[in-house]
Amino acid sequence: MDLSIIAARISQKIQTRGKNVEQHEIEAKLRLLVDEFGVPPAEAERTVISELGREYQVQGLAGAVESDRHPIAELVPEEWVTVEGKVVSLSTPNSPSIAQTGIIADASGAIRFVVWAKAGAPHLEAGRWYRIESAVVDEFRKAPSLKVHSGTTITPLGTDEALLPTVTPVAGLKPGVSSVRVKMVQEWEARSDRILQTGLVGDETGTIKFTIWKEEGRDPLVPGTVYDIYYATVDEFNGRLSLVLNSGTILPDEEAVLEVGTGGQVYSGAVVHVGQGSGLVKRCPVEGCNRVLSRQNYCPIHEFQPQFRYDLRIKAVLDDGVSTKNILMQRETTESVCGIPLDEAVGIAENSPLGMDEVFLRVQSAVMGRYLDCQGREMDTTVLVTSAERRRFDPVALAALIDRAGGEA
Secondary structure (H helix, E strand, O other): OOHHHHHHHHHHHHHOOOOOOOHHHHHHHHHHHHHHHOOOHHHHHHHHHHHHHHHOOOOOOHHHHHHHEOOHHHOOOOEEEEEEEEEEEEEOOOOOOEEEEEEEEOOOOEEEEEEEHHHOOOOOOOOOEEEEEEEEEEEEOOEEEEEEOOOOEEEEOOOOOOOOOOEOOHHHOOOEEEEEEEEEEEEOOOOOOOEEEEEEEEEOOEEEEEEEEOOOOOOOOOOOOEEEEEEEEEEEEOOEEEEEHHHOEEEEEOOOOOOOOOOOEEEEEEEEEEOOOOEEEEEOOOOOOOOEOOOOOEEOOOEEOOOOEEEEEEEEEEEOOOOEEEEEEOHHHHHHHHOOOHHHHHHHHHHOOOOHHHHHHHHHHHHOOOEEEEEEEEEOOEEEEEEEEEOOOOHHHHHHHHHHHOOOO
16 A cells, blocks of 8 residues: 555645644654554554644544554454553563563453563553553464554553453463462472462362462462452463463452362373372471471471471372373372371371381372372373372273183183
8 A cells, every 4th residue: 555645644634623744754654664563554544643643632633543442352463453451460571672561451351461672662550541552462372462562652541440350260261361269279399499389279160270479569379268369361381271370469258168179180090109208298387388398307498497397298100001190199188098197197207216208108008009090180290189089899891801811700
């Protein structure tokens, strides 16, 4: 399309409102957007009209593109868009090329945004509404992401409209930004010093891994507590979803009761290995840590911890005859499968010459070589078992195996 024709059309619109702008100036703005930034001509025309309307204070001209506003929930990659939304959270950029990053939302949904340092954009404030024109949508970690560049126009809005986020069930989550109502189910040992807390949260439809990175003002979740979490980031890695809660607003509902569905699938097989670190373990008592201590009661983060707390778990390998799975059972499942309550395990360790090794040997004897049906979710190469039962003797299945082997029942 000839940009001079578009420039002439814009010039006429401005002249009809009693203002004069040189056509070559208008065309220069258009060429910057189209040639330098790849903005489609139609979107470039809307952007220039809006910019000139504000610059020359022409009533009604800036509103010429109002009908082209895009609902955030309908944004898709490779689009140039205009949105109006509220900045619901800001995050610390992880690169000097990024000026700001965070979450912007409207009544339809929310999306991550990035303001490039070269954009020269005004500083966005959390809790304020903005109109963002001629931004580009791309894909980051399989989710739409809004990018603000030097061709983008940002206008603060005077509105203070309240937003009511739509809560999504855990089973319905997909990469992007979502709000959930969940219960803190399990806390795991963090594998990085940068992690404040990681574990499982869930609702009636299932469970999902969560992570809270160390950040000023962030507190760990309390096991067993129900939370309303607004605008959390949903990431996907190796086909598995996880929640990053640093972008979200976390509100505890301490009086609420929520039944968490196990979700996941059933993994069956024989336990062929019970790993060290199974049985009775000591955990760091520092709030938000929960790491397993060494035999000398040493935490890699908080050093010597004489006031530790005991816990039970099983780290094992399950073999179904075709493949193997690493499995991890927490206290409740370990007690059920082994028949050894935590209090009894502590008593055994305190009264046996072998100490905690005696508990390990008893746990190993209870599950080693046993066939188990384990229900849970596979995350980070390990199946997190939420319930487990011993496989019972099936005479029909045994007879079928003998027939296949050519023997006599």
